[in-house]
Amino acid sequence: VVLIQVNDVYEIAPVSGGREGGMARVASLKKEFLAKNPNTFLLMAGDFLSPSVFNSLQFEGKSIRGRQMVEAMNAAGTNLAVFGNHEFDIREQELMDRINESAFEWVASNAFHKTAGKVEPFYKKFGRKKDEIQQAFTMEVKDADGTIAKIGFIGITIPSNRQDYVNYTDPLRSAKHIYDSLKNNVDAVIAITHQEIKDDILLAKAIPGLAAIIGGHEHDMRYEKVGKVQITKAHANARSAYVVKLKIKTKRDKVNTSTELRYLDEKIPLDSHTNVVIEKWTAIASRNFASIGFDPSKVLIKKSVPLDGRETETRFRSTNLTRLIVSAMEAAAPQPDVVLFNSGSIRIDDIIHPPMTQYDLIRALPFGGGIQQVEMRGNLLIKTLDQGMNNRGNGGFLLYNEAVKYDTSKNRWLLKETPIDPEQIYKVAMTDYLLTGRETNLAYLEPKNTDILSVYRYQPHIGHPMSDIRQAVIRYMEARGFELE
Numbered sequence: 001v002v003l004i005q006v007n008d009v010y011e012i013a014p015v016s017g018g019r020e021g022g023m024a025r026v027a028s029l030k031k032e033f034l035a036k037n038p039n040t041f042l043l044m045a046g047d048f049l050s051p052s053v054f055n056s057l058q059f060e061g062k063s064i065r066g067r068q069m070v071e072a073m074n075a076a077g078t079n080l081a082v083f084g085n086h087e088f089d090i091r092e093q094e095l096m097d098r099i100n101e102s103a104f105e106w107v108a109s110n111a112f113h114k115t116a117g118k119v120e121p122f123y124k125k126f127g128r129k130k131d132e133i134q135q136a137f138t139m140e141v142k143d144a145d146g147t148i149a150k151i152g153f154i155g156i157t158i159p160s161n162r163q164d165y166v167n168y169t170d171p172l173r174s175a176k177h178i179y180d181s182l183k184n185n186v187d188a189v190i191a192i193t194h195q196e197i198k199d200d201i202l203l204a205k206a207i208p209g210l211a212a213i214i215g216g217h218e219h220d221m222r223y224e225k226v227g228k229v230q231i232t233k234a235h236a237n238a239r240s241a242y243v244v245k246l247k248i249k250t251k252r253d254k255v256n257t258s259t260e261l262r263y264l265d266e267k268i269p270l271d272s273h274t275n276v277v278i279e280k281w282t283a284i285a286s287r288n289f290a291s292i293g294f295d296p297s298k299v300l301i302k303k304s305v306p307l308d309g310r311e312t313e314t315r316f317r318s319t320n321l322t323r324l325i326v327s328a329m330e331a332a333a334p335q336p337d338v339v340l341f342n343s344g345s346i347r348i349d350d351i352i353h354p355p356m357t358q359y360d361l362i363r364a365l366p367f368g369g370g371i372q373q374v375e376m377r378g379n380l381l382i383k384t385l386d387q388g389m390n391n392r393g394n395g396g397f398l399l400y401n402e403a404v405k406y407d408t409s410k411n412r413w414l415l416k417e418t419p420i421d422p423e424q425i426y427k428v429a430m431t432d433y434l435l436t437g438r439e440t441n442l443a444y445l446e447p448k449n450t451d452i453l454s455v456y457r458y459q460p461h462i463g464h465p466m467s468d469i470r471q472a473v474i475r476y477m478e479a480r481g482f483e484l485e
């Protein structure tokens with residue numbers, strides 16, 4: 001049996017300037033193995049409906065919200081999927097629509113649908129019939145001489161994305177419970193998981209009889225072997241896939257597992273059947289973007305180290321991606337003293353590998369939004385910087401320009417090595433979202449605050465670098481010849 005694994009796929013089209021990934025390459029890899037072995041299955045180990053630039057776009061009068069990915073996964077021949085934390089970013093009805101549109105199976109051992117007063121499995125709906133997503137999914141495979149083997153799947157999701165419409169049970173206890181119910185009825189049990197690697201290691205220790213743990217959530221590839229249990233995670237955006245092969249000896253009650261990481265680079269062709277779907281959705285997105293002044297296919301950064309947009313980084317400290325955005329805002333605004341950028345504007349939760357296109361920038365900053373500049377009294381600036389630091393870990397964590405530093409020895413903020421004076425007036429540029437007062441714990445940051453003395457007025461037109469932070473980044477890179485140190 002061949003299980004082809006991808007996980008954390010946010011993009012239907014190839015990334016890295018077209019050189020890597022994309023669901024059409026995933027489809028080709030499946031076909032390659034399917035030609036040699038009819039018992040070949042494609043598994044998605046969570047995180048594929050969000051975040052995506054498509055989430056801010058409309059089609060047929062509705063938000064797209066992962067519809068493009070479900071169509072691409074259907075075309076690529078996906079067999080089985082598990083929920084990742086990001087599947088619950090979208091609204092309840094949108095997720096139910098995506099489940100209905102999926103031609104593949106789902107398995108969910110510890111994530112359930114919470115509705116008024118009851119908790120039940122998520123389901124596909126056919127007319128009035130409900131087809132519930134199982135806590136354990138079982139399938140039969142047959143070899144050339146007709147011997148049948150049964151494989152059971154457990155599906156585990158990290159309970160981190162708390163939404164009103166989702167209920168989680170404990171991942172480890174649920175997995176053990178489902179394993180016990182499966183183990184005597186099947187020849188091999190696989191756990192498809194979307195959780196942190198440390199929890200996969202605990203799972204392998206708790207259930208040493210698992211034939212494999214096929215996981216996601218980390219974005220860079222992972223491989224661990226705990227006892228006999230191999231844990232595999234491929235690179236995000238299908239830059240690679242794991243090929244997990246099982247040799248099942250039914251009479252001897254034995255499973256041999258071998259794993260191989262396959263890079264989905266230019267050597268893997270784009271499957272034409274799947275590519276029709278990719279091109280359809282790419283055209284829909286391009287029409288949307290052209291209308292707001294972007295050319296998605298244009299290269300923005302030719303040469304640079306990979307840019308880090310992972311939430312585990314950007315919501316805790318500055319990265320080369322946040323520094324690029326802040327520098328671009330600084331260049332776009334009229335000589336600000338301080339630039340403030342809320343890390344929650346970055347929604348890519350991924351590492352961008354150059355060449356980076358305008359499309360990559362749009363997916364990094366899907367909301368866009370303009371730049372505002374105000375004159376602000378120092379006491380408000382200090383209060384805002386303090387709160388930005390206290391927001392560490394959420395989208396209200398603030399990044400700022402290099403002239404600003406926090407002096408930990410004296411617990412004070414410095415601007416160009418001089419303490420920020422509560423009484424002095426500073427020119428502060430920020431995203432327009434920040435100035436609405438809607439950012440976490442920053443409700444006071446809005447134009448009516450008496451410590452904001454004036455708001456700089458500009459004439460916004462499409463393409464103006466202050467009209468959209470993404471246009472600011474484009475101008476900034478154009479001025480630098482598309483290369484980043």
Ligand SMILES: [Zn+2]
Pocket residue numbers: 047084085086194216217218
């Ligand atoms: Zn995840």
